[in-house]
Every structure is written in C-alpha cells, then in structure tokens.
Amino acid sequence: NAGVTQTPKFQVLKTGQSMTLQCAQDMNHNSMYWYRQDPGMGLRLIYYSASEGTTDKGEVPNGYNVSRLNKREFSLRLESAAPSQTSVYFCASSELSGAYSREQFFGPGTRLTVL
Amino acid sequence: TQLLEQSPQFLSIQEGENLTVYCNSSSVFSSLQWYRQEPGEGPVLLVTVVTGGEVKKLKRLTFQFGDARKDSSLHITAAQPGDTGLYLCAGAAGRRALTFGSGTRLQVQP
Numbered sequence: 001n002a003g004v005t006q007t008p009k010f011q012v013l014k015t016g017q018s019m020t021l022q023c024a025q026d027m028n029h030n031s032m033y034w035y036r037q038d039p040g041m042g043l044r045l046i047y048y049s050a051s052e053g054t055t056d057k058g059e060v061p062n063g064y065n066v067s068r069l070n071k072r073e074f075s076l077r078l079e080s081a082a083p084s085q086t087s088v089y090f091c092a093s094s095e096l097s098g099a100y101s102r103e104q105f106f107g108p109g110t111r112l113t114v115l
Numbered sequence: 116t117q118l119l120e121q122s123p124q125f126l127s128i129q130e131g132e133n134l135t136v137y138c139n140s141s142s143v144f145s146s147l148q149w150y151r152q153e154p155g156e157g158p159v160l161l162v163t164v165v166t167g168g169e170v171k172k173l174k175r176l177t178f179q180f181g182d183a184r185k186d187s188s189l190h191i192t193a194a195q196p197g198d199t200g201l202y203l204c205a206g207a208a209g210r211r212a213l214t215f216g217s218g219t220r221l222q223v224q225p
Contacts, residue, residue, distance in 0.1 A: 033212055044215075098209055
C-alpha cells in the first residue's frame with residue numbers, strides 16, 4: 001500500500017498562474033483533507049471532504065478550490081496563484097471525520113513557491 | 116473557532132533531559148491526537164487519547180488527556196536525538212475536521 005500520495009513534490013509558479021495539486025489514497029478512507037503549513041506554524045485546514053460527494057471550507061479557503069473526484073482522489077486548485085500562497089501543502093485522509101476521527105494519514109507534501 | 120495553543124513553541128535540550136509539552140484549549144474535544152513531524156515529511160500519529168484523565172505510554176513518551184478534555188500534555192523521559200522533530204497536537208470535535216495546534220519544535224543535542 002502506498003498510503004497517501006501527492007504530486008508534484010515541488011512546484012514554482014509565477015503570480016497569476018494556475019495549477020492543480022493531486023492527492024490519492026489507497027486505504028479506502030471516507031474523508032480527505034488539504035492543509036497548508038507555513039514556517040513556524042502548525043497545519044491550517046484549507047478544505048476537507050468528509051465523504052465522497054461532499055466538500056467543506058476549512059480555516060483558510062480563499063484562493064483555492066477542491067474537487068473530490070472519487071473516493072480515492074481529492075485535488076486542490078489554485079486559480080490565480082499569489083506569493084501569499086507560497087507554502088508546503090499536505091493532503092491527508094482518515095476513515096471517519098469529526099469527533100469519530102482517530103487518526104489522519106498524511107502525504108509527503110508539495111512545496112510550492114509563488115514568485 | 117476552536118483553538119489549540121501549544122507551549123513551548125521551541126525547546127532545545129541536551130540528551131538525557133526530561134521535558135513536557137503542553138496543549139491547551141478553552142474548548143472540549145472528543146479526542147486528542149499527538150503527531151510528530153520530521154523535516155521534509157508529513158506528520159505521523161503517535162497516540163490518540165479519548166477519555167478524560169486518560170494516560171497512555173509509548174516507550175519514553177507519556178501522554179495525558181485532561182479531566183475536562185480541554186488540554187493534554189506530552190512528557191518525554193531521557194530525551195534522545197531521535198526525538199528531535201515538530202510535535203503537533205490535534206483535537207477532534209463535532210462534525211468538524213481536526214483542529215491542529217501550532218506545534219512545538221524539539222531539538223535534542225547529543
């Protein structure tokens with residue numbers, strides 16, 4: 001089992017460019033998440049999908065869109081990148097969400113720089 | 116918005132010393148999870164505590180969930196260089212996704 005995989009691992013964009021970060025999990029988990037991690041800070045939730053067919057905003061959703069393509073895949077799109085979106089992006093999955101969540105499994109991260 | 120505050124933010128100690136990291140909130144959580152993150156990798160779960168007052172031990176690491184389920188602590192005995200990393204607490208409540216603390220960066224000098 002690969003667990004949670006993310007592509008790409010590194011990306012450099014110019015301001016205004018768009019891109020999609022891909023995430024897939026092979027653990028048959030219901031819930032998937034996108035976080036960003038900035039230097040000296042913990043993880044901030046961008047969007048999550050509690051189950052296939054649903055998505056909800058997290059703490060910092062502005063400038064991002066998501067798609068839960070199927071149970072395995074959850075993508076994050078930056079429509080018009082800004083330097084403030086320079087960060088490390090983590091995708092995660094869990095069997096259940098909210099109060100029933102007992103463990104999240106994380107991907108290796110995508111390091112994004114916006115010039 | 117539920118907030119989890121971790122302290123200290125940064126800790127540099129010598130090998131063999133003991134340390135405690137704290138995770139505090141004004142909100143009640145159904146469970147609290149502790150993760151460790153190493154440079155260039157995603158966080159990995161260390162433990163989940165569910166019951167108020169619960170204590171769990173993982174080798175030299177001792178985790179405690181507060182009686183009121185609003186706070187937690189992580190105690191490391193005789194720290195080793197391999198314990199170096201970013202320690203994150205995360206609380207689960209209601210239908211929301213996990214709320215993560217800001218992290219404690221631990222450096223253990225040999």
